[in-house]
Amino acid sequence: SQKIEQNSEALNIQEGKTATLTCNYTNYSPAYLQWYRQDPGRGPVFLLLIRENEKEKRKERLKVTFDTTLKQSLFHITASQPADSATYLCALEAGNQFYFGTGTSLTVIP
Amino acid sequence: DSGVTQTPKHLITATGQRVTLRCSPRSGDLSVYWYQQSLDQGLQFLIQYYNGEERAKGNILERFSAQQFPDLHSELNLSSLELGDSALYFCASSVGLAGTYEQYFGPGTRLTVT
Numbered sequence: 234s235q236k237i238e239q240n241s242e243a244l245n246i247q248e249g250k251t252a253t254l255t256c257n258y259t260n261y262s263p264a265y266l267q268w269y270r271q272d273p274g275r276g277p278v279f280l281l282l283i284r285e286n287e288k289e290k291r292k293e294r295l296k297v298t299f300d301t302t303l304k305q306s307l308f309h310i311t312a313s314q315p316a317d318s319a320t321y322l323c324a325l326e327a328g329n330q331f332y333f334g335t336g337t338s339l340t341v342i343p
Numbered sequence: 344d345s346g347v348t349q350t351p352k353h354l355i356t357a358t359g360q361r362v363t364l365r366c367s368p369r370s371g372d373l374s375v376y377w378y379q380q381s382l383d384q385g386l387q388f389l390i391q392y393y394n395g396e397e398r399a400k401g402n403i404l405e406r407f408s409a410q411q412f413p414d415l416h417s418e419l420n421l422s423s424l425e426l427g428d429s430a431l432y433f434c435a436s437s438v439g440l441a442g443t444y445e446q447y448f449g450p451g452t453r454l455t456v457t
Contacts (some may be wrong), residue, residue, distance in 0.1 A: 245429050264443075275451070276345065276448030326442030333388070
């Protein structure tokens with residue numbers, strides 16, 4: 234079955250720096266990949282979708298890359314702010330199933 | 344506010360019991376998804392409905408069942424509950440069938456089985 238791995242460790246960065254989160258997947262070649270943000274006790278919120286034919290996608294301070302050869306997506310938050318502190322999940326659809334990674338917990342320190 | 348509503352917010356019940364979780368999708372969304380999130384398992388896809396029909400099935404136990412009604416709201420039925428079923432259950436909705444559409448998640452129902 235599909236396996237998605239995200240940074241296993243929590244990520245702590247200083248305000249203003251760029252946070253980079255990693256999502257690696259196996260056993261399938263998804264046509265697209267999605268990123269969500271989840272705050273404690275709340276439902277995930279959609280951030281970005283990137284398709285296999287797109288190398289990079291941007292939205293304000295967010296940037297996502299998709300390397301189908303490496304089977305990896307990178308999620309960047311530039312000029313990070315304490316309000317960016319949350320858990321970030323990557324997700325993909327494979328064989329009519331929806332798979333989410335376990336998420337990376339990001340803390341931005343003022 | 345995503346526009347997806349879920350009831351109840353919290354549910355405490357005993358092992359062996361049966362419960363029903365309810366979800367109303369965003370206005371105009373035809374797809375409804377159910378997910379289970381526990382601390383050790385992350386977000387697990389259970390099942391998807393599109394316009395009243397089951398479209399995709401994940402790791403949903405036989406003790407669990409779901410349906411989507413003509414008004415597009417959905418219910419997830421959990422029976423013969425076990426301690427391990429304690430989790431946050433999320434419903435999500437999207438406009439279309441395929442996963443290229445972003446999913447809007449509800450606030451979740453926290454189920455505690457004692």
